[in-house]
Amino acid sequence: MKQINLIALAMLLFVSASFAQNKMLTIDDIFSLDSKVRVNFGGMPTRFAWSADGRSFRQMKSGSLVRVDPANGNATPYLDSTKFKTALEQSGMSTEDAGRMSNSLGLQFNESETAILVTNKNDLWYYDVASGVLKRLTNTKEEELEADFSPDGKWISFVRGNNLFIVDVARARERQLTRDGGEKIYNGYLDWVYEEELYGRGQKRGYWWSPDSKSIAFLRLDESPVPKFVLTNDIVDNQVVENTDYPQAGDPNPLVRVGIASVGATAPARTARPLCSRLSIASRHILISSLPISLEK
Structure with a gap:
């Protein structure tokens, strides 16, 4: 009998907790001066970007860029960020900026995800993920805008001085x-x-x-x-x-x-x-x- 009562009490507490989590918001919940009563609406939603093949997505976890398998949640490094960071520093990018870019969710990959398009010093650079080589593509005073890979990854298109360009x-x-x-x-x-x-x-x-x-x-x-x-x-x-x-x-x-x-x-x-x-x-x-x-x- 005692065991049955304990089970009933546990179920009651569970139902009460669920109800509390799903209750309607009140004016006090939103505007109360008491921080214990006022609901905290802070925080940011989790950001992610799907890979080109749609079978995984990249996400930031503990400051590192990882590839997540949506089927099981397993996360693995998306690329060798240390090698990428070193290449960026050798191109003249500051250590701080290189560290931030090498683990950025907004990296611009080609469709096969074998290369990354980098903008540094108002010029375009091409990073080969496999070899770790960062190659400069443009070298002008004017800025290249709206740069993008061609679907086959062999060209980079961009706008400079309101004219359209491509680079092999x-x-x-x-x-x-x-x-x-x-x-x-x-x-x-x-x-x-x-x-x-x-x-x-x-x-x-x-x-x-x-x-x-x-x-x-x-x-x-x-x-x-x-x-x-x-x-x-x-x-x-x-x-x-x-x-x-x-x-x-x-x-x-x-x-x-x-x-x-x-x-x-x-x-x-x-x-x-x-x-x-x-x-x-x-x-x-x-x-x-x-x-x-x-x-x-």
């Missing part, structure tokens, strides 16, 4: 695909309107590789008709007056074309003139979703 990772030889980029012409790089209103804040890339790595589709934006908008940047310590291309209601938007650049061709990239919102690229064809325009008043 085997020979570190770059080639310019567009030549009319400048203050008013953006090739493969989104302006304020297309980033903010169409592709989403923080998405500046305006180009896409074909699956066979033979071509790149890109947007060419002409900002000439867009009026300048003056604003004050008061986030920085010393306020700065900025002039940016920004169409207010009723103002003209940028003129947009779709360009096709062939990786193997020597001729300039060609462009068409649809007004497009989305691109879906196959090996030989581009599907363009156009925005309907009504001229009726």
Whole structure:
């Protein structure tokens, strides 16, 4: 009888604890001045990134980058971070930055995860995971933006000076695909309107590789008709007056074309003139979703 009572008491405590964990929040739970009553909403959700094959994911555990098998939860080192850190330091990166990058969840791998794209000193570097060799791909004063691997991993694409470039990772030889980029012409790089209103804040890339790595589709934006908008940047310590291309209601938007650049061709990239919102690229064809325009008043 005593044993039955103990079991019943244990079950009651379990049910009470479960109920307490799942009870509805009250005003006191949220705003109480008593820290013992107030619910602590602090903390960060666990961050992870799936591997290219979808069979595992990488995650930070105890300050190290690991590969986790979702089937059983087993974690193994994702790469030799010590060797990677040494290579980064030899390239001129500080010990602190090298340590942080060598165990970063945001490492940019190629699809086979045999190489990592590194940005250091405003230039692009290629790290071979197997050999531990870090090779410099670019060496210019200008910054390379929106860099990405081609699907086959043989090329790196990027935007410099609002022009689209590729570089051969085997020979570190770059080639310019567009030549009319400048203050008013953006090739493969989104302006304020297309980033903010169409592709989403923080998405500046305006180009896409074909699956066979033979071509790149890109947007060419002409900002000439867009009026300048003056604003004050008061986030920085010393306020700065900025002039940016920004169409207010009723103002003209940028003129947009779709360009096709062939990786193997020597001729300039060609462009068409649809007004497009989305691109879906196959090996030989581009599907363009156009925005309907009504001229009726």
